[in-house]
Amino acid sequence: MSTIDLNADLGEGFGRWRLTDDEQLLSVVTSANVACGFHAGDAATMRRVCELAVERGVTIGAQVSYRDLAGFGRRSMDVPPAELAAEVAYQVGALEVFARAAGARVAYVKPHGALYNRVVHDEEQARAVVDGVRLADAGLPVLGLPGSRLLALAGEAGLPAVPEAFADRAYTDEGTLVPRGRHGAVVSDPEAVVERSVGLARGGTVTAHSGASIAVRARSLCLHGDTPGAVRLARRVREHLVAAGVTVEAFA
Template sequence: MPAIDLNSDLGESYGIWQLGDDASMLELVSSANVACGFHAGDPSTLRRVCRSAADHLVTIGAQVSYPDLLGFGRRFIDIDPGELRDAVLYQLGALDGFAQVAGTGVGYVKPHGALYHACISHPEQAEAVVAAAHEYDPSMAVLGAPGSPLLAVADAMGMEPVAEAFADRAYLPDGRLVPRTQPGAVLLDPGDVVAQARSIAVDHTVVAVDGSSVEVRARSICIHGDTPGSVEMARAVRSGLEAAGVGIHAFVI
């Protein structure tokens, strides 16, 4: 039986600003990429999400970001690699504190937003992210784009690289995601999202925006928690994968 991890970006509320339905998503996913306060996520939100993740036996990952609350971490910052390393380490420590209090820990790190894409095109930033994670806990896994410098550096440093694909994002012919600034970047039709998730898990391919077939070999599939109808999509994706004989299992236990 093929198996895949199902992850989602959670813990992205901040103060009175509420985003997504973390409690419902944690009933469906096997891994949770939890915001660490730099793009979203206040301390009480982090505590609540870590507690709920522990209760549901969902693996917690640190979704680290540029220090960009105003831009939700979706703006590139030409930051010094040393400063970025320290910013990532700061975020790991903050989230892990709440995870430890909940009786668990942080199992992996995943960059968020603009930092995610920078770890594909800016090797020095990818090295900074992995260096911080390795300093904090070298047994941690690193989740990111297939073939990216981020995963290559993680592998070189003896950490576990985990390739990820997206059920709810459109792909370019070169295997990268369509930028959010372009129309159609986010898939909103549940049928399309389920079909893409099944194609990733079973056939290891996605259909790009030009109609071409792109190979995507991933151990984890992401469904964004801030997309309208994300809970219904996640439920449909999980049901669709299980109907296709795909087991849902976290890549870090």
Template sequence: MTSIDLNADLGESYGAWTLGDDRSMLELVTSANVACGFHAGDPSGLLATVRQAAAHRVSIGAQVSYPDLRGFGRRALDLPPADLMADVVYQLGALQGLATASGTRVAYLKPHGALYNRVVHDELQAAAVVEAVLAVDATLPIVGLPDSEIGRLAEAEGLRFVPEAFADRGYRSDGSLVPRSEAGAVLHDPDEIGERMLRLAAEGVITAVDGTELPLSAETICVHGDTPGAVRIARTVRDALEASGLTVAPFAVR
């Protein structure tokens, strides 16, 4: 590996409520997973984030979600696949409009929260997301967990699938993320996180919560914008990767 992408979930403030520090994160990441209004983000705030991303030449991804503002998109919803497909098309269209108004474009798609975890194993929900991408723009890569249903279905349909690793999340031995309701789900020590990501990039291995050495292939690393200390974590991860000789660069061109 000579290069890797660093992404963050951004655009998650809503009205008078500020979540995360988008401006500072956009100085560090190479890709921005921008909320599309279903789990977070209001139009004016999203437009500001997209414009800032464009100014920093950061690639923009549509972070699509279940319609769950109250639960921040982290509650599983049993939507019929046809409804989910339409929801994803709607969110993609909204962010594309904001990107066009900012002189840039949506470069990829990444599910958020409960939807992200659901499409790892749920073939019907994963197929609905893939169908939506095919209907809107079949050149868009999809980001997700390695060895997932959405990855398998995306590649079967000729879409590019980009496997992802999480800097600030704990892993189970099967490669899934530790649920946020359990101990060890979210990591906070920037130095520990930086070392974990450096080992991931160099050896393709990460240590699961039970001590298992988990083989993991990733083209992009995520730092959640709402994690406490996210800016310091992102800076530490980027510095560690670059100090090792890796180039931190977007996987998708704007």
């Protein structure tokens, strides 16, 4: 029987502004990638999401980013490796305070936005992220794109490397994500998202932007929470996965 984790980016608000419907999404997903204040999120938001996650039995993960509140962490930055490692550890540590207060622990780390895409190929930045995770907790799993430098270096450093897939993002033939600035980078048709989710969980394949079928072996499936109708779509995805015989459970 196939098994898949459902993760979503949560806590992506700041002050009075909220982007994601955290409470509703936490009734669907099994892992929560919680923004740690660098691309979104603040202390009160992190605390609230951690408390809700524990109430719903959802695993808490730290979503670390470049320091880019204005650009929502989607602008690539040239951050010196030592500085980036320290900032990754800082973000994990901040979330750990609220996770512990809620009765849990930070269970994994996932980069966000530009940092996520950068560490697919950039050896130096990927190593800095791994160094930052090890500084925070030498046993934390790292969630990332299959075949990325991040997961390769995480494995070499003794960290569990967890591959993930995206049902609502277009793929290149090489298995990387089509940049958001390109037409068709985001899959908006709900039926297509549901179909791709089942295909990824059951067969480990997805249709690339070119129309080719490519292999994407993943233990976790990301459901974006900042798209219109995100909660309704997430529920449909989970329902169809279960109906297809897929066990939905956290990887950590």
